Amino acid sequence: MDWLFEFPSLGRKDLSTLRQSIDETFRTFSRAYGDDLEAFFNPLLKFLVWFEKILIAAPWPLVIFVVAALAWVGSRSWKITVGAILAFLAIGYLGMWEDTMATLAIISVSTLVCVVVGIPIGIFMARYNRAQAIITPVLDVMQTIPSFVYLIPVVMLLGIGKVPGLLAVCIYALPPLVRLTNLGIRLVDREVMEAAEAFGASGREKLFGVQIPLALPNIFAGINQTIMMALSMVVIASMIGVKGLGVPVLRAISNQYLALGVMNGLAIVALAIIFDRVSQTFGKRLQAYRETGHG
Amino acid sequence: MKFTNLLTAGGFALAATTGAAFAQECGDVSIANMNWASAELMANVDAIILEEGFDCNVELVPGATETTFASMNEKGQPDVAPELWINAVRTALEAAKAEGTLAALNGGPITGLGEGWWVTPKFAEEHPELDTVEKLLAHPEMFPYAEDESKGAFYGCPAGWGCQLVNANLFRAFDMEEKGWVLVDPGSAAGLDGSLAKAAERGDNWFGYYWSPTSIIGKYGMVMLPFEAEYAGDDNWNNCVALAEQDCDDPQPTAWIASEVNTVVTDEFMAKSGPASDYFKARVFPGEVMNGMLVYMSDNQATGEDAAYEFLIQHEEIWTQWVPAEVADKIKSAL
Secondary structure: OHHHHOOOOOOHHHHHHHHHHHHHHHHHHHHHHHHHHHHHHHHHHHHHHHHHHHHHHOOHHHHHHHHHHHHHHHHOOHHHHHHHHHHHHHHHHOOOHHHHHHHHHHHHHHHHHHHHHHHHHHHHHHHOHHHHHHHHHHHHHHHHOOHHHHHHHHHHHHOOOHHHHHHHHHHHHHHHHHHHHHHHHHOOOHHHHHHHHHOOOOHHHHHHHHHHHHHHHHHHHHHHHHHHHHHHOHHHHHOOOOOOOHHHHHHHHHHOOHHHHHHHHHHHHHHHHHHHHHHHHHHHHHHHHHHHHHO | OHHHHHHHOHHHHHHHHHHHHHHHHHOEEEEEEEOOHHHHHHHHHHHHHHHHHHOOEEEEEEEOHHHHHHHHHHHOOOOEEEEEEHHHHHHHHHHHHHHOOEEEEEOOOEOOOEEEEEEOHHHHHHOOOOOOHHHHHOOHHHOEEOOEEEEEEEEOOOOOOHHHHHHHHHHHHOOOOOOOEEEEOOOOHHHHHHHHHHHHHHOOOOEEEEEEOOHHHHHHOOEEEOOOOOOOOHHHHHHHHOOOHHHOOOOOOOOOOOOOEEEEEEHHHHHHHOHHHHHHHHOOEOHHHHHHHHHHHHHHOOOHHHHHHHHHHHOHHHHOOOOOHHHHHHHHHHO
């Protein structure tokens, strides 16, 4: 009856040969294509470095002014705008300005990359059921696989630094945007679509004139989720050499610097709340506009 | 199995009684299982020997240098840190030893180890003239930094490790910023290893901090560069270079301090452990054997536990020296 209790597993030796051969294959791949991949991502790296330098070099009142202006344009709420200004003043006063700018840079660019990649994928998924059937499990994997697992191949391919960090962030932060874009387009009323067809709208007109505008609140909810998840990856990204608020958090964790950890953690939270409130109220305003439009 | 032995063989009955006596003295022992390979191996060897040989009830507690030391110092847990690199915690450890809360049982559990600044073997071969740290520091252009090609990348120590402070201060002491270097924080051990492995695999140049014995040093044949500067004294090192940047105004250029690794235990463990503490005093891994085990671990992706059994089976002649003969027999029968 032993076989009932002893799982018929691959022998230790075979298992280790299997693991080694996978590793070897990957290593060969990395040797062959690593440089090309790096060259491919080089423009992105240049852009990241440039953007971070601008944020760090810009005079702080200007940065705060831009943040406040964006908050106002997005939310049209005095409370949120004043809150954003106060949060940035506190961050600067507590000596976290540069790290915050570095984090802001990588989060903004990550979000941009996610939007550029995610929305088309979401639209594609909404158009073809088969695409949805294939992409959905991929998104499940991206969201649930422990980030340390894909950090290893990313570092072997691209080294450490901003680009691998950005990839790690996007792998985790992309899925909600794709899902919500897909959902938003699928939720557009069939009758509205029929009406558009009746007016003789072409496929392109239907997509850009009807489906995407009506799906915007959902897409914005997706962007909001993407930003939140990107911010939650800040510390993980720092583990592969991304500068920013994650570095002091890591230092605090291993040295029991309570205050340092809490302050930098709260700075991440402050960024998150500002981004969240602004993008959420923006999404809500879009929704309100849609409702009156229908009204 | 043990029970039948007890009934059939008088010799084993004796061994078991001594074992019972040890058990009373030994009881629960927690051992810090540090998060790097040689320490994992050592913790697991200790665990097997204490459990099988001295009938202790061993628990392995994951740890890292600073966190584990702080916990031992403040809370008296875990009981044993098999491989504590004490350069990082020297001041606090001296204080604890004077107070009697911690004791260093073994001043060198591995022979031939050290920290320093390393380059890839291909670079060392191509540039035999740059054979010291100081000579190499004049050529940052040979190690371009991906995010700013005009600077040279020096890979320091992950955030939060004791060596991070040392590297940051030496970076200042050697005026590396003015010479055109950037101190890259790899963020984690995986980041540091990854950057080294990637460079070595592709034949790129790599200059950064590492230590031996480690499988990655052995695997890629990394070369440690000596410093031209002499070791500038304990005062410079302990009261400046090893401290946080704000506590070290004027670090002096210095060679790396001779590495010291101790097996550190708590006073509670000293009081209760009895013969087990003699084992810790005798346990010394020869450097080349340790390197061999580390390469075995990475080649076979073996866990610390796998490697510990492999070590106990392959290198009987070494570990049997560490324990009394009857204890060695008990362990052998358990393998």
